[in-house]
Amino acid sequence: MVLVSLMITPLWAQEDSSGYEYSAWMQYRASETRYFDLLHTDLQVSFDWERQELIGLAVLELRPYFYAQEDVTLDAKAMEIKSVVLRGADGQSRALTYEYDDAELHVLLGRVYERTDTLMLAIEYIAKPNEWEAGGSEAITSDKGLYFINADGTDPNKPQQIWTQGETEASSIWFPTIDAPNERCTQQIAITVQNKYNTLSNGLMIDQQDHGDGTRTDTWRLEIPHAPYLFMMAVGEYAVIRDQWREMPLAYHVEKDYAEDAQAIFGHTPEMIELFSQLFGVDYPWPKYDQIIVRDFVSGAMENTTASVFMERAQVHKKELLDYNWDDYISHELSHQWFGDYVTCESWSNLTLNEGFASYAEYLWNEHKYGLDEADYNLLSDREVYFEEASDEPKELIRYYYEDQEDMFDSHSYNKGAAVIHMLRNYLGDDAFFLGIKEYLTTHALESVEIADLRVAFEKVCGEDLNWFFDQWFFFEGHPEIIVSQLYEQDTLTLTVQQVQGEESPIYKLPLFIDIWSEGKSQNYPVILEDEVESYQFYLPVEPDLVVFDSERQLLAEVTHAKSAEEYAFQMKHSKSYQSRQEAVEALFLIKDKKIQQSILTAALQDPFYAIQQSALDYMIAHEVKPKKYAELIDEASQNESSKVRSYALRYLAEDDFEEHRDKIQQSLDDPSYLVQSVALASWVENGETLTSAQLKAFSAEDNINILLAMSEYYNLQTDDASYDWYVGKFGHIDEEALYYLLQSYAEKLVDAPEARKAEAVKIYNDIAREHASYIARLSAFQGLLLMSDVEGVDQMLDEIKAEEKDQRLQAYYDQF
Ligand SMILES: [Zn+2]
Incomplete structure (x- = not known):
């Protein structure tokens, strides 16, 4: 699943959480005890739109997991149970006695079943999702499992849709099951709908029956077992755009107005599947992959097995995609088909085994498709989000005590998880890291796992006991806080490195590289920090130009390392990593020397990566740096192929002197990118210029958020x-x-x-x-x-x-x- 990120600071972020009952936190969250093994789920469902209910028949095939059983407890929330029947092997059916408390269905089986026996339960029920008390969390804003959108059809702005969202434990709102991530079964779902609707579910559609009365039944089947929280259904009027990876079918399901855009939104999918199949050493393990966009989704996106769901913000026209793309979401959900769906965390305590990897898959895709800078840029932004959360509320990455399982969907499980996996890759090297992943996915294929399984897989490949790494990163809260100081005296450079994180965190063992630049050349020194204070000495005949601590910039740590203006200028010029260059630009506000400032800005404005150029322009706007010396570079930036860079350059020009750059701003009203247009538009309106009636009509019709904001400024000036x-x-x-x-x-x-x-x-x-x-x-x-x-x-x-x-x-x- 992916969290929705909006640029809005929630007003309740400062809310103090100390009001929680302490005792509630202290409940150990064991993984679900397995009394039964659910082998197969067969569902027949239809819908009552008016009442927003699902009419269902579930046939469950079960076997005692190990110990003999004479009763079974199923999760079944807010349902009306019509009957529970045991279907015998002889074709005879027998009604069973049961108790139902609105959350669990407790069935007496009438005899003892051994682990060699299988039994088949048929349950007739009505699912009433609106009667389930909805909760909510940062990641998932509601948990009623089954959603009817515009059920009565009265909203002219919305299509009628039905869709489901199972994670974490909401599938049991639409079918009776054992709703735990360590359960796994095959499935078949027969969905009856009016003919105008398409249906989608896990696996392949194996049958389609037209009943001749305006309704139809589509039967979907997945013959590879997966966890109940990954079951899905969607119903609606959709355009289905077909694609393929190797011989396997892919489809993108969007509303009909977006049929022409689906390929632009999802079109990288085949290349992503190929990349992940290669990197993970396990080919995409399912028979198909669908991606669907639904209205009013309760999360960013969800990785149901073979059928991921995305929120409607992903449904955009092609022009929007000139400024950004949805690749992070798409690669994240896709990678879950391995990490989460194929190998599944056994409990929500181990959620980072799903989410840390899916978040890291975004890195892998960016690295492959857009280069290392893009990958690092995103990883670093995610680290910042984690640091912020950790400063408020540090937690262990794997935690067995939490109040609500939804709380696990935070920047620890996602962002810290990804950052830790990145360090592991750095430490092991690519060969061992990816072989370790293959080992983990192969050994635990179609099983549930806990964190130790991951460690053992890497140990098996690389031959080293990795408890030190896993303990410090997965089982302690916080992260290293490091102060680096350097002193050059009598041909000797002394580096002192101090770990100053609080007592809740351990003293970390940190393998890393130190880069020392001297006489125009760099030397890379491997070191392993293990003590609270470590000191290193290097013999150098001349004072070094620059020292870069953790030259690969892979460490999840807050590092303080004071540098001079000259050193930053040198770093800007010579360092390859995004973080080092970005650091130099961010240091600008500390630097008083005009010449050095100019050297950093000149290099940054010509940097091959848009985010560095953006930061430089951002700095120039904020500090009103005059354009004279940079005129040529700004002019180039204003023609950059990245619309982000163009928009920043234009903003800079508009802020600098509107009159002088009026022509350029006017031209930019016709730029192909919304981002650039919106900057031009805002500045045009703000400076009292008028729009032609054709422009006014065209901009007023746009729904792009940046154009909307610029137009709202325009309309707030009109009466x-x-x-x-x-x-x-x-x-x-x-x-x-x-x-x-x-x-x-x-x-x-x-x-x-x-x-x-x-x-x-x-x-x-x-x-x-x-x-x-x-x-x-x-x-x-x-x-x-x-x-x-x-x-x-x-x-x-x-x-x-x-x-x-x-x-x-x-x-x-x-x-x-
Ligand atoms: Zn996810």
């Missing part, structure tokens, strides 16, 4: 009806992130609005605050209403919204008002 109508027209269909911002900027405009417009807005905000599927949209609408509390009835409305809100994060925030 005519059209300026209000534009907002109202957008609210129905733009994505949650755009909605978040637009609701806020419209609330500002409304301060001076006519009463009728305010009254109209109150109704719109009230609907969104109560009914929108996205909690950030609901939050923004609530905040907008706060600004309108002078309008009659709004106070009471706010009270009602507070009372109705089910999301715990919003509840906590609303309580302040």
